[in-house]
Structures are given as structure tokens and as C-alpha cells.
Amino acid sequence: MIQRTPFANALTYAIMVIGFLLLIGPFLVVIAGASQTMQQVNAVPFRFVPGDQFLANATAAWTRGDLGHAMINSLIMTLMITFGKVALSACTAFAIVFFRSPLKHLFFWTVFITLMLPLEVRVVPTYAVAADMFTPFRLLIQFFTGIELKIEWNLLNSYAGLTLPLIATATGTFLYRQFFMTLPDELAEAARMDGSGPVRFFFDMLLPLSRTNILALTTIMFVYGWNQYLWPLLMVTDPSYQTVMMKLRMLLPPEDGGTPDWNVTLAGSLLIMLPPVLVVAVLQRWFVRGLVSSEK
């Protein structure tokens, strides 16, 4: 139902403006604060006019947080999560949609359940596994041979440990599944008649056809991966594996009683925000299309 009265129009506009200010407000503070001097940023009342100190602040933040190294760590982790997820989801969805096996429903529900168990919920058991990968094998070997082996094998302080638990969830799988199910059965049958096996079909047909899906998932996963905080915090003890999200804490003004330099902190957080913003800006056209409609 669409209603058009002057009052309703005014009300909806008012709501939208308030919502917009709520969203954009903190951003304005960050942008303005990041380019002001320490005196300006601590002045009361706060002035929303940007200053000219951004480069100086950014340089200070970069060295204080050792952001160069952390950026590379974050980028590696994010790209591994993104591509791992895009590839793994496509494969699982392919298996779930196009193959008939007696255990199909079991697999489907196993994948589906992971949707209900995000990493935050299963963080303790996941950590236990990642911290001691060898225990299950040790128990098996001990059970069958009686030999007790003492081997340490864990994923702490490694990119594998940072990314694997985040890759293995079902969101992407369902995005692909919905798309694959809109494809007519005849497409697969025609490919079969043309002599193409399942693997060829996957690469020649499914992947090119799900291009918008892939790009949408890439966008989501990049932001998701970049924003990870809790899991890296658990997995990483070695500073050389720290990600930018962990460095964000170190950017807080030193608590030595002096005037807090919020301008440096804000400039640092702006830098950290930049990569996901760029990715979203480039891919957002596909992002919406891939999630909303299935292009055929």
C-alpha cells in the first residue's frame, strides 16, 4: 500500500534524515577528527570542519601501530578467507544440488546446521581443536596399537589457523545453492549429452553463470574477513601475526595522563577502514545484483 499525504511524506522524510544522521554522524567525527591537530580534536565543542593535519596524523598512527606489517597480515587472512569461502561454497553447493546420493540429506543438514553455529558460539571447542590437532589421531593410534605418541601439532600463530575455521561455514553455500536450483535440469543434461563430465560442467557452465554470485560473495566475505577480531585474538600470540583489527587497540591514546591524541587514533582507524571500503565501492554494483536477482 502506498499512501501519499503531505503529513506522511514529511514524517517519512524526517525518519530518513534522522537515520541518515545516525549513520553518517560517527563517520563525520572520524573524518574531521583525523585531520585536526591535537588541540582541535580535544576542543569543546567539537568542530566538524576537517583540518589539514591528516597526513601527519596518518604517519604517526602508521608507525605507532606498526600498521604496515599488520595490513599485510590482514590482507593475507582476508584474501584466504574470501577465496577459500568462494571456492568451498561453490563446490559444496555443486555437490548438494547436482548429485544424488543416499546421504545427500545428511550432508545437506550438516552444512545447514553450521548456519546456526557461527564461530562466536563454538569458539571454545573450535579453539580446543585448533590448539591441539593431533589428539584425535593420537587417541586412534593408541587405541589400535597401544603406542602413545607425543606429537605437538597445532594451528596457533599460523594463517591456516586464522582462516580455516572462518571458511567452513554455510552462508556462501546457500547463496550458490539458491542460484543453482534456478538453473533448468536440461542444462546439465545437455552438457552431459555433449560429453561433458561433472567437473567440466562445473567449470564450463556453473562458474561462468554464477559470476554475479561470486562477486557478491567476494564482497561480503572481504568485509567479514577484514573485520574479524575475536578469532585472531585467540589464535595469535606472536606479534608478527597480528592483524589490523588487533592493532586498533594499540592506537588508543597512551594513558600517561597527557592530553589524549585522538586525532592519531582516528586517522589510524580511517586507514584501517579503507581496504573494505574500496572493495565494496568497486564491487557493490555486482553485490546488489548477485543477492537480489539471478541473472540468466
Next chain:
Amino acid sequence: MAQIDIRAVRKSYGKTQTLHGVDLIFPTGEFVVILGPSGCGKSTLLRMIAGLEEITAGEIAIGGTVVNKLEPRERGCAMVFQNYALYPHMSVADNIGYALKVSGVPKAERRRRVEETAAIVGLTDYLDRRPAALSGGQRQRVAMGRAMIREPKVFLFDEPLSNLDAKLRVSMRAEIRKLHQRLNATSVFVTHDQVEAMTLADRLVVMNKGRVEQVGQPLDIYHRPASTFVAAFIGSPAMNLIDSRVEGGAVRLGSAVIPLAPAFAGLEGRTVTVGIRPEQVRLAAPGTGLVAIADFVEELGAGRVVHAVMEGQPFAAAIGAEVRIAPGQPIAFDLPAEHLHLFDRETGRRIEIDGEPAQSRAAAATLAPALS
């Protein structure tokens, strides 16, 4: 070039059986049309030949090789689908050439063969387009080109014309027929459209409820339907089928009593279904023959079809354009005995006795009806 042998083929999905033992032979180079209403198992049978459905029981052999366990690509079949099933992200040239690409044919040769095939199906100017930019008829041609390029032993068509409009359907029908004469591969064409079936088929297979009702040449099936199902399914308007009983060497249809040939004497007292095609019914002088009340009249331009009611049963007759008939008017029909068909009322099978009123027997002797 290959003969297709279908031996005692059954198909079940779980407990429901959709094909109840089908035996058919499609000789090399013939154009076979499988005709039947939806759900009769005709597409299932086709897909079993193609290798897209598993064969529950029985055997299918192509060119003498049993193919039950072979992958579709190893069977030498090509298939044209009802909804074309073109690859939407590929150009017409890539669509047609995909099978060659899969089998590793070098690029130059692939290009040459794609161009040759495109010329045959009239798509030379469209090779760079995507399927979405083509009309229905052109898409259908791409689908045919894609099937042709592999030079298959067997062509399978799964209702390929039912997504086209009526006019295009007629011209594509002619093209498919021409294509068959040119390639001469054994072709199996599934349809529910009897006009398509009659015009295309060298050999027609009529199926119903997972069984073969009749196999034969189209005209022979039209003239000698093996069951009431075939009689009602083939021919438009449908054959009139009226329940009756043989009494005193004659059948009574409403007010008409039609004497049967002496050879039918053995049928005395049997309940039968009498069939006569609307186009073989003639108008009779008032007061004679079968009297029915006109219900409505369908104008066809060249003639018209009167739908009448005779003792509660519908009765149709094709009459010339020159006669005017008003609804509600009683009409007298003459039913020539030589055009009557008799069917057993219990089984629905045709009652055939030597010396039955003369009918076209052309080519009947060459047919081997494989009725299950």
C-alpha cells in the same frame, strides 16, 4: 546409422512403475515418432535411450551394442530439448561447438565444422550472438545445430516444437523432416501433437499409461486403430465411439441399425464399442439413419463440424460448408458400414476378422506391431 532395439524395458520410480515392459525396434535411418498424452512415459523412454534415466529392467541396444550401462556421451546420441537448454553464457558458435571442444577437436577444425553446421541450420549471421538475443525459432535451430555437429548415430527430439508458435511450428516441422532426409540418422521424436506425429513419422508409436498401444505407419494407424484409446487419440475431431451390442448380425446405434458382414457372425450378443470418424459420417435423408440433435457447430472455413447429441452420447460429424444447421435441430446421419470400427467394450481392443468391411490395408503387411 544404427538400429535401436528396446527389449522389455521397464521403469519405476520407487514403487510406482511408469513403463510396463516396452518392446520396440527402430530400424536404421527411420524417423520414429512416439505419440501419447502427457504422463504416458514417452519422454521417460526417450531419456532412457539417451542415457539420462536409468533403465530399471530390460535392455536398450543402439547399433547392436547394449547401452544400459553406458554414459550418454558413449551412446552416440544427440538430443534436442523442449526448452532448448542452450548455454546462456556462450555465443551461438560456442554453443554449437561445445561438444567438439569437450572431445578435444582442434580449434581450426572446430571452427570449420561450426560454420558448416551453422550454414545448414541457417545461422551463419548469428554466430556471435548470445542465445538471449535470438528468437524462439533461432534458438531451436541452435539446439539442432548443437545436436547435428557431432554427427550422431541417433537423433532424439523431446517435444522440440511445443514452445514455438503455430506458424513457426509448421515451418520447423518441414525443416526437421528435410534435415532427416539429409542426415539419415535414426531419429526418435517425442510429441503429444498428433499433427506433428502424422506429418513427420515413418513409423508411429502410440503410447498410453506406460504401455505401447500401437506401432505402425501413420496412415495405417489412422485407418486401423488397435484400440479405443488410439481411435480417440488420433484424428481431429476425435472418432465417435458409441457403446452398442451385436444383435441379429447388426449393431444398433440410436435409431440406426447397421448390418455387419457375415464374417462377424461370431460376435452375436457381444457388447462392443462402435467407432466412426466424423469425416466419414454423411448426412442422410430425414427420417432415415441415425438421428441426433445438433448441439453446436464449429466453423472451420473449408467445412464445419457439427457436434450433436445422440441418446445422451456426443456425436460429431464433419459436413460440407454448404449445409446450414441450427442448434437444436434433429439431423439424420448415414454411417457407411465400410468405415465402422468395432472394439471390444471390455478390453478396448480392436475386433478384427478377415472379411471385415473394406478398409485401407496398404502396407499393413510390412508392419510388425510389437504390442505388449
